[in-house]
Amino acid sequence: MIAIYPGSFDPITLGHIDLIERGAKLFTMVVVAVLRNPNKIPLFTVNQRLEQIRLSMQHLPNVDVDSFDGLTVKYAQMRGAQVLLRGLRAISDFEVELQMAHTNKTLSTQIETVFLATSNEYSFLSSSVVREIARFGGSVDHLVPPHVARDIYQCYAQNHPVSNPIKTEVI
Numbered sequence: 001m002i003a004i005y006p007g008s009f010d011p012i013t014l015g016h017i018d019l020i021e022r023g024a025k026l027f028t029m030v031v032v033a034v035l036r037n038p039n040k041i042p043l044f045t046v047n048q049r050l051e052q053i054r055l056s057m058q059h060l061p062n063v064d065v066d067s068f069d070g071l072t073v074k075y076a077q078m079r080g081a082q083v084l085l086r087g088l089r090a091i092s093d094f095e096v097e098l099q100m101a102h103t104n105k106t107l108s109t110q111i112e113t114v115f116l117a118t119s120n121e122y123s124f125l126s127s128s129v130v131r132e133i134a135r136f137g138g139s140v141d142h143l144v145p146p147h148v149a150r151d152i153y154q155c156y157a158q159n160h161p162v163s164n165p166i167k168t169e170v171i
């Protein structure tokens, strides 16, 4: 069974990676699918994010990395997938995720959303938390893979001189 793990991944975090690794044990293939979203101004381009995810997941042969436009269910149908995989961190996620799952069900009755509870150690972690810490000069070394941390520091050093990061110890 093929599962699509859709998202923004701006950037991919250790929480995402944990979820993909666990999904890859449950499904024949997990397709990590980056939404090409014209309504958001991202930190990283889609191509940069694809590269970051590929480097992060190269140890798993049944994980594919791709990007898509438009509706997730249409992309899932195009890939022959039966499942949309999403992580749940807290009750606050649940409301949004349930609405999304119900919406997707109205668009395709054939595709099921499967939720995995995020591992406890990553229950606070999101891409936006990572961006915020880095923007104010904190270390994100404990939250993302080393190649992603390097990209983040480089990006803020070049584009956001106000938050040029002086790396601090983990709080």
Ligand code: PNS
Pocket: 006, 007, 008, 009, 035, 070, 071, 072, 073, 099, 100, 103, 104
């Ligand atoms: O990482 P994110 O930003 O929480 O991912 C959200 C995503 C990409 C899964 C969601 O916005 C999405 O599926 N967008 C594609 C448009 C779509 O299918 N909308 C209908 C479901 S609400």
